[in-house]
Amino acid sequence: MAKNGTNSEDYTTPLRRLLLAVVILCLLGLFFIWRIDSPRVERFRAAVIDTVIPSFDWAMAPVTATVNIVRDFRSYQRIYEQNQELRRELRQMTAWKEAALQLEQENAKLRDLNNVRLDPRLTYITGVVLADSGSPFRQSVLINVGSRDGIVDGWATMDGTGLVGRISGVGPNTSRVIMLTDATSRIPATIQPSGQRALIVGDNTSAPTIDFLENPDQVRPGDRIVTSGDGDVFPPGLLIGQVAQDPGGRLRTRLAADYERLEFLRVLRDHGARRVSSPSALILPETPPGITDAATAEPQQ
């Protein structure tokens, strides 16, 4: 390096081999440290991304906008069909709107009778999508709000309609949202109207699978899926999507959020969310269920 190895003999010198060995050891060391103590290295990664991405931002926004304009322009070719389709949908929607208004009034009356107070802690912060994961193997996006805006690991993010993902990795100015479609995403959910509990398991496709379902017979395609609030992962009752069945007969989720066009994301403030501080907290609950069961079961015998 120092001698600008222009001579090819340099490549066989011991110094060069030593440098190679040191580099390999450093990289492997970093990899194993990451494997052993993931949260620390991930915090470092968040800090690196937090410094690099905002410097890309000035160019990223216009390039993304240009590509999207070109895509929109292509869709003008089918504008007549789309218009007809939208008119039909609009007629249906007016009917639904009437029904919704009536239900809302009824709901308000009933709430008033019951003295229900909606959870005031669920306020939100809106962020703009800066970048995506950059790799086909990971499904995540980076948004332009971070710890400076009070974002905390583990909070839920939604677009206008449905759940998008979970905050994982917060820098001062940016934070990463692991989407429901990522292969590492597991979200506890309830399927309405049967009330069945299940896990929404991301598998790197646009429709995450529904797993650990008690009784699949009670679930039909078209049922609503909402978060269940189990394990303090998310506040309960956030819309995830609808049940759908793939050709193989497997139950999957048709996500309510529009993943094709994620532009603005809402991060829900949730002060009851479980904080992830140590590596084992990722896997284990605070008190493993087996221990308490055994403790209560033994005195009875």
Add this chain to the structure above:
Amino acid sequence: MDSGALQIWGMRLLFVLLTMLILFFHLLPLNPAPSQWAGPDVLVAMVFAWAVRRPEYVPILLVAGVMLLADMMLQRPPGLWSVLVVCAAEWLKSRERRQRETTFFLEWLTFAGTLIVITILYRTVMVVLILAPGTLVLSLVQVLMTIAIYPAAVGVSFFLFGVRKSAPGDMDRLGRTL
């Protein structure tokens, strides 16, 4: 600094700029929905193309730094892919003198073989350490796409940036034959 050293440092700077450009296009939030196919790993194709032609433009530390940055930015396990690429690039550099007279087709085959070997190693280590390496199909598509764009990476490096193998008569700045 004389013109030779200036040119080498210029090309190293160019290499870093190209890396940033590639990462920039990887990170554009055009379609966050998961797709069925994977794009080529242009960065690896460029590193290998340059390592075969002009080892002095891509020294170990530069390759390691750039690949580590890519690992960090692209949400890969930090260090694993970098270490494989650094080793492969050094191996290609050590073959550089022998490869100088071979045809491009042979070089392409060497590239394909190297890429397949490091991808298999990468996935094996991920599986052994219980990390999700992603679907096999996606990896396969990515490897094939990268092999397919290798000639383009070489062509762009050659015609646009003048990264070509040193000819037999070339001298370095001290007047020694390369």
